[in-house]
Amino acid sequence: MSNRIDIKKTYKLYIGGAFPRTESGRTYEVKSSKGVFVANPCLASRKDLKDAVVAARSAYPGWNKATAYNKGQIFYRIAEMLEGRRSQFVDEIILLTGVTKLKAEKEVSESIDRLVWYAGWSDKLSALAGSTNPVAGPYYNFTIPESMGVVGVIAPEAPSLLGLIDAIAPVIVSGNTCIALASSKAPLPAITFAEVLATSDLPGGVINILTGKSSELAPWFASHMDIDGLDISGVPTKLRGELRTAGAENLKRISSFSAASPDRILAFMEAKTVWHPIGN
Amino acid sequence: MSLVATNFYGLVDGSDSSLKKFLSTLPGVDQVGAEARAAMLATRSIKTTSKRWAIDTAISMVDLTTLEGADTRGKVEALCTKAVRPDPINLAVPHVGAVCVYNDMVGIARHHLDLVGGNNIPVAAVSTAFPSGRASMAVKIQDTSDAINAGAGEIDMVIDRGAFLSGDLIGVFEEIVKIREVCGEKAHLKVIFETGELVTYDNVRKASYLAMLAGADFIKTSTGKVAPAATPPVVLVMLEAVRDFYAMTKTRIGVKPAGGIRNTKDAIKQLVLVNEIAGPEWLTPALFRIGASALLNDLVMQRMKMDDGYYASPSYVTID
Amino acid sequence: MTFEYAPAPESRSSVSISPKYGHFIGGKFVAGTKHFPTINPATEEVLSKIACGTKSDVDAAVKAARKAYVGTWSKMSGKERGKYLFRIARIMQERAREFAVLETLDNGKPIRESRDVDVPLAAAHFFYHAGWADKLEYAGLGTSTKPHGVAGQIIPWNFPLLMLAWKVAPALATGNTVVLKPAETTSLTALLFAQVCQEAELPAGVVNIVTGDGSTGALIVNHPGIDKIAFTGSTEVGKIIARAVASTKKSVTLELGGKAANIVFDDAPIDEAVEGIINGIFFNQGHVCCAGSRLVLQENIADEFLEKLKIRMNKIRVGDPMDKNTDLGAINSQEQLLKIRELTIAGDKEGAQRWSPECALPSKGFWFPPTIFTGVTQGHRIAREEIFGPVLSVLTFRTPQEAIDKANNTPFGLSAGIWSEKGSRIFWASQQLRAGVIWANTFNKFDPTSPFGGYKESGWGREGGRHGLSAYLKGFSHE
Structure with a gap:
């Protein structure tokens, strides 16, 4: 083997389909499970969050308008890209968490399968959560689920990849755009996942990924008036009350989950009811 | 021939294209909304003094009608007497707005009305091959001029619904213009749509404007031979039309619901519609008539109840 | 000519208003301590005196609701629960005139609206939800749905009886018991509804009504014995409630303001x-x-x-x-x-x-x-x-x-x-x-089958229809 010096990756943020450094210039050290330095990912600031919200908001109309069929196809495309780069994720997960290869492979497989599972939900949500309502009068009346806008996601510390995908996929499959804060201990798979997203057909800004400290950024997610919903599954229970209090300012929809479920999609959707007279 | 009919209020030039263009600018009618509005106005509770006023007003607006194959001189004469004195034992009851008969009964009606003190009550003749309107133009013109020559002061013509529904709006328009010419200054023209055959409120609105432009003095819902006839929402749409036409032309066109208005309650609902849709200016026999026969006796009975404080019996009301 | 409509007043004879009211707790009317007047806003006539619920009143109501939940209501089959709701709906129809007159006197809304909209729709809400009580497993909300327990419900003064129906009917159908606070200025129809509960022989404590002002509402929101809060009112108060329950396990639905x-x-x-x-x-x-x-x-x-x-x-x-x-x-x-x-x-x-x-x-x-x-x-x-x-x-x-x-x-x-x-x-x-x-091409239409509720600062959750049921079942509302 040669003595070649390998090229190390600079882990940056993923905002609006681009990979900027944090505006703050701050980074933090991420070590392997064995305590060896691995990388200096960005320590995102509240201003990075602000920029990401702008990106997510501007991506929202386009993504929301994409047909359910198209959204499902793009989800499947992300899964394809992830499958193609699975070994990279396995390596990163092992490096940062020290789990066995078998376990790391299982997490990546589940992540891919979860994307495919959510891909199939895109065009079934109105059948699941919609209704035509037999009102007592000459009106056609129906209720459909609709995306709510921009949703924040505080991903759990572990599993770093599956936890992130589990939180992001249900949020965006309905047409929302999101800003996700990755696991702070193991943020690298999240940024590598951003590379997957960048090479899939997902429009820039639909998913934005920040790395940093939940304790610093989560309150800014909660208080941001242009974030409509917030998944706090990754926030420890005892800290959630504070976020809910801050989120009350714009009556953010705040939820947390422990398993994949269509309820996780519907938690970040609104029900819209439309009335129209029936006459000639 | 009146001036109005020659220039069509300056709104159309009498051509097919100008008529179509004008009618296409009319907003649509939402069926459910129009019916809901009429239903809401039907909840108006008209009591005591206002009911008394409404009953007398309604009586004065009745076009007392007989339009049967079995009509005879005797029947028509009795009707004319009734028209003049709806309640023979109470002469405070006003006379009706007009007597409405078939063309061949016009002379009899006119003569008898004059005989019994009803020289101020006009005779209205149904015309233009009533009720179907299916005859040649020559026959329709003859039909109308016969009625006028026999003393009809009002002509209730039917439109050609077949032509209307097939899209021949200019054909319908020109017929009305021609009959208007025949009426001249001698007779008022009421144009009957037979709304039960036009079916949609959009058609009722379109027909209303078409007839007003062509020179109608009144627009009238129905012949009385087809149901549904003068339903509150149909009348509502027509009242909106005359109100808005007034805003455009400063000319007030009258409205005549006919068919299905059988009791006092129905009649008062019609007056509420007039009051709240077209406005109180239309609350006069010159601008609102109710085509009816049985209605008159119910109005008379309700009036008796209001005078006496107890319910009346048909035995005390004349059956003519 | 003018067509003046002579006065056509609805008769007041169908209602009898007590000079003073207490609360309805555990199936009984209990005396209040402090009282405030409730007036007819059209005349400023004092109609009655309404009790202002205190901590001990709210405690008693929550306790009664808990007892009814544990002892009776949660054990009862949906089929039987539904029958009580049907009974309530029928009695509301039978006493519709009385409800309409009382609502108009206390609220100031036209009798035409209370008679043609508020009261019939309130009864319709009970009929609709009565039918759900034994069919919840078919609502598409999961097969093991469970009620929250005791629901605290705070309603506004604009549609006093109708908002009561929007709250109470789904709560009861899904198996919750209720502590309800009507708005300060419009308590009378809620207190008449308490009589309906008695006539329907609804088990004691399933519906409790504590009257009062905002302070009574706060006592309900902050009561540890309440599992679910349902509020209709201003966005300002909605936010206060959202903050008040932020660190609790209480589930919340909010129907708030709008600027449509x-x-x-x-x-x-x-x-x-x-x-x-x-x-x-x-x-x-x-x-x-x-x-x-x-x-x-x-x-x-x-x-x-x-x-x-x-x-x-x-x-x-x-x-x-x-x-x-x-x-x-x-x-x-x-x-x-x-x-x-x-x-x-x-x-x-x-x-x-x-x-x-x-x-x-x-x-x-x-x-x-x-x-x-x-x-x-x-x-x-x-x-x-x-x-x-x-x-x-x-x-x-x-x-x-x-x-x-x-x-x-x-x-x-x-x-x-x-x-x-x-x-x-x-x-x-x-x-x-x-x-x-x-x-x-229509506006302000409402129906029990049709979900109602807002985006953004207009609230959390829906009322009515299948969607509305989820507000009263665990796992579906904000928690």
Whole structure:
């Protein structure tokens, strides 16, 4: 083997389909499970969050308008890209968490399968959560689920990849755009996942990924008036009350989950009811 | 021939294209909304003094009608007497707005009305091959001029619904213009749509404007031979039309619901519609008539109840 | 000629009002300690004295509700629960006249509306939810759905009985028990409803009614024995509640304010649109969270449309709410009247043009004439803040997208109206509007089968339909 010096990756943020450094210039050290330095990912600031919200908001109309069929196809495309780069994720997960290869492979497989599972939900949500309502009068009346806008996601510390995908996929499959804060201990798979997203057909800004400290950024997610919903599954229970209090300012929809479920999609959707007279 | 009919209020030039263009600018009618509005106005509770006023007003607006194959001189004469004195034992009851008969009964009606003190009550003749309107133009013109020559002061013509529904709006328009010419200054023209055959409120609105432009003095819902006839929402749409036409032309066109208005309650609902849709200016026999026969006796009975404080019996009301 | 409608007052004889009321706890009426007067806002006549619920009252009510939940209601089959709801619905229909008269006396709304809308819809809500009680596993909300337990419900003064029905019917159908607080100014129909519960032989403690003001409401919101909060009222109070329960396990649904746009396109069915605008803002004196308080009018028809609107406004009959011909009744309270005045004066100061038809207002009671402001832009306070009164702000637009942008330019998202005869435009607009209820070519329609609730700051959750049930089942509402 040669003595070649390998090229190390600079882990940056993923905002609006681009990979900027944090505006703050701050980074933090991420070590392997064995305590060896691995990388200096960005320590995102509240201003990075602000920029990401702008990106997510501007991506929202386009993504929301994409047909359910198209959204499902793009989800499947992300899964394809992830499958193609699975070994990279396995390596990163092992490096940062020290789990066995078998376990790391299982997490990546589940992540891919979860994307495919959510891909199939895109065009079934109105059948699941919609209704035509037999009102007592000459009106056609129906209720459909609709995306709510921009949703924040505080991903759990572990599993770093599956936890992130589990939180992001249900949020965006309905047409929302999101800003996700990755696991702070193991943020690298999240940024590598951003590379997957960048090479899939997902429009820039639909998913934005920040790395940093939940304790610093989560309150800014909660208080941001242009974030409509917030998944706090990754926030420890005892800290959630504070976020809910801050989120009350714009009556953010705040939820947390422990398993994949269509309820996780519907938690970040609104029900819209439309009335129209029936006459000639 | 009146001036109005020659220039069509300056709104159309009498051509097919100008008529179509004008009618296409009319907003649509939402069926459910129009019916809901009429239903809401039907909840108006008209009591005591206002009911008394409404009953007398309604009586004065009745076009007392007989339009049967079995009509005879005797029947028509009795009707004319009734028209003049709806309640023979109470002469405070006003006379009706007009007597409405078939063309061949016009002379009899006119003569008898004059005989019994009803020289101020006009005779209205149904015309233009009533009720179907299916005859040649020559026959329709003859039909109308016969009625006028026999003393009809009002002509209730039917439109050609077949032509209307097939899209021949200019054909319908020109017929009305021609009959208007025949009426001249001698007779008022009421144009009957037979709304039960036009079916949609959009058609009722379109027909209303078409007839007003062509020179109608009144627009009238129905012949009385087809149901549904003068339903509150149909009348509502027509009242909106005359109100808005007034805003455009400063000319007030009258409205005549006919068919299905059988009791006092129905009649008062019609007056509420007039009051709240077209406005109180239309609350006069010159601008609102109710085509009816049985209605008159119910109005008379309700009036008796209001005078006496107890319910009346048909035995005390004349059956003519 | 003029057609004056003689007074046609509904008779008060069907109702009997006690001089003083207590609370309804554990199936019994219990005396209160402090009392405040409740008045007829149309006359300022004191109707009765209402108890102001204290901590011990709320404790007793929660305890009774818990006991009923554990001991009776949670053990009862859905089929039997449903029968109680059917009974309640029937008794409400039987006593409909009484409810309508009492509602109008206490609230100031026209008898025509309480008789034709509030009371029949309230009964309909009980009928609808009665049928759900034994079919919850088929509601598509999972097969192991469980009620929360004790629901604390706080309702507003604009539709006192109807909002009670919206809250109590689904709570009971799903197996919760209830502690309900009616609004301070409108408690009487809730107390009459307590009698209905007794007549229906509803088990003691399933429904408890504690009257009082905001302090009583706060006691319910903060009570540790409450599992679920359902609130309808202002966004301001909704946020206070959201904060109050943020660190608890309480589940919450909120139905809050709105500033709905009623958009009229130039191809609208004009006469029905005029009616829809009238109904949208003057129904219930504009005391409606989903009121169409912003008329967003296509500029090319604005003059003609406003002319028609004014002609129609001239026909609005303002006055004695008990008169069957009254269209616009009394403002519910002095406080609300002052708020409406303050905001309309702001409208004047900010340069909008105020117009009201000539109408004589009664000398006693709280009254505000039907009012429109033209020349309003999104920058005016009267275009942004909820006035909750008979006041319409008129804005204009040039293109469909501009109409949507203006309609959505608000922190609220409860309802919106669209008037157009073009099908594709209606569907487009209803997709674009960020609101929970879209009325196209109609407005202010409600039905128990039809989910109601808002986006954004208009609240959390839906009421009515299958969606509304989920608010009262674990795992579906904000928790």
